[in-house]
Amino acid sequence: MTLLNVENLRVTFRTEAGPVEAVRGVSFNLGRERLGIVGESGSGKTITGRSVLRLIRPPGKILADRMEFDGIDLTRADEKTMRGLRGRRIAMIMQDPKYSLNPVMKVGAQLTEGLRQRDGMSAADARKKAIEALEAVQIRAPERVMEAYPHELSGGMGQRVMIAMMLIPGPDLLIADEPTSALDVTVQAEVLAILDGLVRDRGMGLIFISHDLRLVARFCDRVLVMYKGKIVEELAARDLMAAKHPYTQGLLNCLPRIGGSQGPLPSLDRDAAWAL
Template identity: 80%
Template sequence: MSLLEVKNLRVTFDTETGPVQAVRGVSFSLGHERLGIVGESGSGKTMTGRAVLRLIRPPGRVDADVMTFDGQDLLNATEREMRALRGKRIGMVMQDPKYSLNPVMTVGRQLTEGLRLRDKLGRADATAKAIAALDAVQIRDPARVMEAYPHELSGGMGQRVMIAMMLIPEPDLLIADEPTSALDVTVQAEVLSILDGLVRDRGMGLIFISHDLRLVARFCDRVLVMHKGVVVEEVAAANLLEAKHPYTRGLLNCLPRIGGPRGPLPGLDRSGAWATEGAP
């Protein structure tokens, strides 16, 4: 049985000028594998990730025909049941650690609060577990980082802390929402290889949301290509270069290549029927 099953997912925002659908009927299923979701800004990839955790705040609404996690219905779960899933079984790493870590709490408190509150661990046990988690993301001086505030960390370290925080409860599914977009390229590679290693070792399911096609192709097993809230194509990552859909082809053509022709890159051709299809 698959870990996560989503059929016809819709995320709607009721605005003053009528409802706006950010996600319009997305379906996919996920086992203990690594699924990439790519698409341009506003294609609904982030909303898809947050809808799974039911973290869309009003006025946003989430509907779907089916949305189950490990057999449990996510649509009709109570808030209490959702809280038991969040953190414990599903984690999420966000884009920029500058904003996703609480600026006035020490790293240590943020890492241990779940352990202390939810798992009722004592201070010493929780600290030991948190330090082990920081070790696992290759932070060299975990005891010192525990005492630090987020603004005292670099972006790469902040993102490792975030990954450590989400992996402490050993979830079955991790949603990584552009986890490296706010980092510079060398740090990106480090953080990704850490994430990759941990996901492989622990056999977690991963939803990797990115706008970087090459990253997704290298990092995932399967790729969903989203555009305007709809999945336009689903391909195995290995076959991404052979993708058929004109939007995916367009995105691929925009990528610069070493040794490629040195003229201007082609823009995305939006003249096809797909570009206006079902548009509001």
């Protein structure tokens, strides 16, 4: 079943040097599956994710032939409808816990804010639900974390708090923007297992945005490779090692590997034609 359908998405920003198209005609479908979007910084992957939630500040402009989530036309929906979707049905985990959590609010207050305001829960019920959410992301001392300020948490803990916060309303679609790039490999594996469980148990759709090609190949079902605002290749994750596009191949080859040669790493020779 298709949860999200995007056709010919374009995002333009006005700059002093004239309009810049950050996303140039991106189309994809998403079911209840794990879709990876990979590319380097500036490739438009984050902007694509934010566009689904219409989180592009004017004068940035989102244009699409079609952008539909569960039968709702996102290109025409009014702000009230969008507010109803954001967080509740479509959630986004932002890249950096340092900048995405409120620095002057305790974690507990941030986690329960939505439950109290939106769902009208009592303080005690909201607290109980928040603690459950922290336990669901494998935080071992949830009571202590509830009382902590974001700066008192490590990057991994902060990232898990954000995941917990996004998962409390039980969204149908989760957009995760580099959710693990601030984490150590061992913690990374735990966070991925949590996300994986949610896709499987809750039947959630997941858009996983990352610059880490190998990670995406291992974790997702399908991968879109973006370069300068365009999808240059779409493939099943298991076929990533057999990627055809020279950009995808170049990204794979330039990573060092354990036991590889210590000689120069292959560099990525960009072809101007890729961006056409």
